[in-house]
Amino acid sequence: MLPKADFQxxxxxxxGQFDIFGPKENGKxxxxxxxxxxxxxxxxxxxxxxxxxxxxxFPQPETLLEFSxxxxxxxxxRLKEPKETDNPRLLVGVRPxxxxxxxxxxxxxxxxxxxxxxxxxxxxxxxxxxQGCSTCFCTWTGGSPVGTEGLDLMVFVLEEGLYVESVxxxxxxxxxxxxxxxxxxxxxxxxxxxxxxxxxxxxxxxMEPAPRLKEKDLMALYNAPFWQELSDSCINxxxxxxxxxxxxxxxxxxxxxxxxGRRIRYWDSCMFPLFTLHASGHNPRGEKVKxxxxxxxxxxxxxxxxxxxxxxxxxxxxxxxxxxxxxxxQVMKELLAI
Amino acid sequence: MNDTTIxxxxxxxxxxxxxxxxxxxxxxxxxxxxxxxxxxxxxxVRVPCSGRVSANMIIDALRSGADGVLVSGCHPGDCHYIxxxxxxxxxxxxxxxxxxxxxxxxxxxxxxxxxASEGEQFAQVATEVTExxxxxxxARHLVKEF
Amino acid sequence: xxxxxxKITEELRQKARQLLESGQVAAFLGYTSxxxxxxxxxxxxxxxEDADRLEWNSFCVLNLANYLPALLKSFxxxxxxxxxxxxxxxxxxxxxxxxxxxxxxxxxxxxxxxxRERLVIVGVSSRGMVDKKxxxxxxxxxxxxxxxxxxxxxxxxxxxxxxxxxxxxxxRDNCKTCIHPDPVIFDDMIGELHGDRQIPxxxxxxxxxxxxxxxxxxxxxxxxxxxxxxxxxxRNACPLCYCPTCFVDDSRPQWVGKSIEPVxxxxxxxxxxxxxxxxxxxxxxxxxxxxxxxxxxxxxKKLQKDVLExxxxxxxxxxxxxxxxxxxxxxxxxxxxxxxxxxxxxx
Numbered sequence: 001m002l003p004k005a006d007f008q009x010x011x012x013x014x015x016g017q018f019d020i021f022g023p024k025e026n027g028k029x030x031x032x033x034x035x036x037x038x039x040x041x042x043x044x045x046x047x048x049x050x051x052x053x054x055x056x057x058f059p060q061p062e063t064l065l066e067f068s069x070x071x072x073x074x075x076x077x078r079l080k081e082p083k084e085t086d087n088p089r090l091l092v093g094v095r096p097x098x099x100x101x102x103x104x105x106x107x108x109x110x111x112x113x114x115x116x117x118x119x120x121x122x123x124x125x126x127x128x129x130x131q132g133c134s135t136c137f138c139t140w141t142g143g144s145p146v147g148t149e150g151l152d153l154m155v156f157v158l159e160e161g162l163y164v165e166s167v168x169x170x171x172x173x174x175x176x177x178x179x180x181x182x183x184x185x186x187x188x189x190x191x192x193x194x195x196x197x198x199x200x201x202x203x204x205x206x207m208e209p210a211p212r213l214k215e216k217d218l219m220a221l222y223n224a225p226f227w228q229e230l231s232d233s234c235i236n237x238x239x240x241x242x243x244x245x246x247x248x249x250x251x252x253x254x255x256x257x258x259x260x261g262r263r264i265r266y267w268d269s270c271m272f273p274l275f276t277l278h279a280s281g282h283n284p285r286g287e288k289v290k291x292x293x294x295x296x297x298x299x300x301x302x303x304x305x306x307x308x309x310x311x312x313x314x315x316x317x318x319x320x321x322x323x324x325x326x327x328x329x330q331v332m333k334e335l336l337a338i
Numbered sequence: 339m340n341d342t343t344i345x346x347x348x349x350x351x352x353x354x355x356x357x358x359x360x361x362x363x364x365x366x367x368x369x370x371x372x373x374x375x376x377x378x379x380x381x382x383v384r385v386p387c388s389g390r391v392s393a394n395m396i397i398d399a400l401r402s403g404a405d406g407v408l409v410s411g412c413h414p415g416d417c418h419y420i421x422x423x424x425x426x427x428x429x430x431x432x433x434x435x436x437x438x439x440x441x442x443x444x445x446x447x448x449x450x451x452x453x454a455s456e457g458e459q460f461a462q463v464a465t466e467v468t469e470x471x472x473x474x475x476x477a478r479h480l481v482k483e484f
Numbered sequence: 485x486x487x488x489x490x491k492i493t494e495e496l497r498q499k500a501r502q503l504l505e506s507g508q509v510a511a512f513l514g515y516t517s518x519x520x521x522x523x524x525x526x527x528x529x530x531x532x533e534d535a536d537r538l539e540w541n542s543f544c545v546l547n548l549a550n551y552l553p554a555l556l557k558s559f560x561x562x563x564x565x566x567x568x569x570x571x572x573x574x575x576x577x578x579x580x581x582x583x584x585x586x587x588x589x590x591x592x593x594x595x596x597x598x599x600r601e602r603l604v605i606v607g608v609s610s611r612g613m614v615d616k617k618x619x620x621x622x623x624x625x626x627x628x629x630x631x632x633x634x635x636x637x638x639x640x641x642x643x644x645x646x647x648x649x650x651x652x653x654x655x656r657d658n659c660k661t662c663i664h665p666d667p668v669i670f671d672d673m674i675g676e677l678h679g680d681r682q683i684p685x686x687x688x689x690x691x692x693x694x695x696x697x698x699x700x701x702x703x704x705x706x707x708x709x710x711x712x713x714x715x716x717x718x719r720n721a722c723p724l725c726y727c728p729t730c731f732v733d734d735s736r737p738q739w740v741g742k743s744i745e746p747v748x749x750x751x752x753x754x755x756x757x758x759x760x761x762x763x764x765x766x767x768x769x770x771x772x773x774x775x776x777x778x779x780x781x782x783x784x785k786k787l788q789k790d791v792l793e794x795x796x797x798x799x800x801x802x803x804x805x806x807x808x809x810x811x812x813x814x815x816x817x818x819x820x821x822x823x824x825x826x827x828x829x830x831x
Binding site: 393394397398401408414415421424425427428429430431432433434435436437438439440441442443444448449450451452459462463466467479480481482483484 | 690693694698699700701702703704705731737739740741745747748750751754755757758759761762783786787790791794795808809810812814816817818820821822823824826
């Protein structure tokens, strides 16, 4: 248990060891992940910040290799690993849905050394949601507003201060460094219990669509009639894919300039025109309806068939920021009705 | 007379010059043949017409590390393709003002009309553009680096 | 519900139903409400019953002209890329249009993306659309459960609060400076034409930036686009951005990098805005679609100002007038040309 001021000084101490990031107002009217200095507390308005934390595990661009063709350079014409330029990072103010997304992303990225390396070096300090918002639906996707999947430490904000619980060994070791912490008293424990029990109640009822969707016939879902109307509104931008914590597609290319080069990977989107474009010029998903259908089928059917859970944590960013109000919750309902 | 030499150790700007094949490129050639001196900072790219030069190309030159850009074509009314330079004139007028608006120094991107017989004028323009870009220093804003 | 909007909605539904029932159009493009307040869903009504789902209010922010080329093409029989379209009349599409949307349709006709005969345009004079981001700023980003629009106010309700906001306060910047709210082409009209508006300082946002020093302008520009995630919502919402291969996807040469590095993002915005020079009608879809709140409209507004000052032209006002950058005059201004300004100095 830590009073607020002590939590701040503990963060300040940790900022010697880590680069600390948290949600903060970004000067453009939204709350997004920014560097927090000197023990600054994150902005904890209900709901999720604008962007997800996938940018810390899977940045864009991420340099995979470097190379040079400059003859005078000693190591010319050899592929080099990029230099490690980032300090270890600590993310404070992570919502349980975002933390869970890291666990979901590491399923397809199990063999990805870049992702796994960052996963080891980033510490996640989560804040439980005592209040949901109109666009969140984590309970539908198998998550919970007080879930600890993916977190190293979990914090409950109480009136008296912050109740900090360690979830992993990494978190435990860090918590030991908070010298002014004390054990919580009974009323504080009760307050935490209350949050744990009442938090999910504000959200739509848990539906557990994953097992039911897995059982449905793939072709029946694929040929459903509602895809056409859904895709009529879509402008194929990329907003949903880029803000989504569990959209993990990337593209790789080499950038070269003046005899030097690097191979980078950057976020790609199934909505972009180059996605699935063959070298012949043919695109099997050339029409809008096929792309929209593919995105939802991937997240709600193909991914669960392969890995188990839905590739969606219910954060609601796509619902909040889609320029034409395409709603994945409606898609889930339509699919379940088939 | 402007100083056209680059002294040893002095920074030399790199200026990409898009010259139209029929007038400006010939004019540059004439400058060379007539032994008009001008600083060696221009890298010339021959294009069929100034109308072929798009904003993408000009920005690409800056992105790749050019300190300045010069686009030169035939005088209005003399375009080999009749109206290419007329369209180019409108396009470049808008582009120049726009680049200035976002904060790119106006002297980095220059346009001129030079005919095939204007060898001396080409040397003068090349010198003038080099001077202006030298004053601005190396390009800082749109340079891609990694 | 605002009485003005209700009247327009009812008339729109009636007209759309009529057009669909008579078979005059294969589909009618409009808006319907979705699952989230303050965002309307573009909607294609393909049979008369669907016409009852059409709605009109001040949150219809995306430019419907954006959907037209693809929608029209979807009603043509499939053909290979190089085959010409078949002979004979092709199915038509009905669409509702305000001033800027109709001007973009004019631009599309001039650029051969859409044939005028295949459109049935139902015009509506715009009162200005509301900027959802402005509303959120006023209520300090609190969660919104519902927004009830009255004729001149918005009643915003959320958990634990209810606030009444003056509608004009939260109208989009481009709508506030709009001088052409009436549709410039239409086959049918809902309500009256209100005529052009007089806004003496409509380029004020641009002039404010022009007044800064070059270094400050660069600082303003880079800070404005700093939060860009390169989602391309602006490009996709724009009715002018229909290139089969966008310059972003060109690879030999590659004009702009694909990641969010500041130089590449700056180049993307510079070139995208520049491609709209002389064609942009300031519909504001780009800004409305942007999830990060970037005000890229100021760039295209500057281009509009320059085109107007240099060539006296505005995009999309009439089908007969050529687009400013596809035409020329022998005596176009050329004082920016180095050789001309040097000649002047010599004199």
